Amino acid sequence: MSGFTEAVRAFTDEVDAALNRARKASSDAAERSEAFRAGQLAREEAAVQDGKRADGDAALCEQARDFRIGAGLPVPENGGETEPGEDENRAQGATGRTREPLGYDDEDFSQGRLMS
Secondary structure, three states: OOHHHHHHHHHHHHHHHHHHHHHHHHHHHHHHHHHHHHHHHHHHHHHHHOOOOOOOOHHHHHHHHHHHHHOOOOOOOOOOOOOOOHHHHHOEOOOOOEOOOOOOOOOOOOHHHHHO
């Protein structure tokens, strides 16, 4: 065998070994993720059955509020829950007008369209 053929074979073996390691790592990660999701679902169901809030307890909400204040972020007054119709208010610009959907195709890269 020539040196080139041996080098190609060695390279192919290394690539195959790397692919096998990647597949094993991917499989292990998928198993860990599934186990975590199943455990999380079980904890959430147990919390609901115990009468606790499913979306977090008061201590966690208080910690989140303190973090947002410390980071200079806005703190929602209603605990982060949206009111009916609040989503429509988010579409209003600084002038109070409702922004209309941009009516241009994806291939219009003019500066005015990009900056709006």
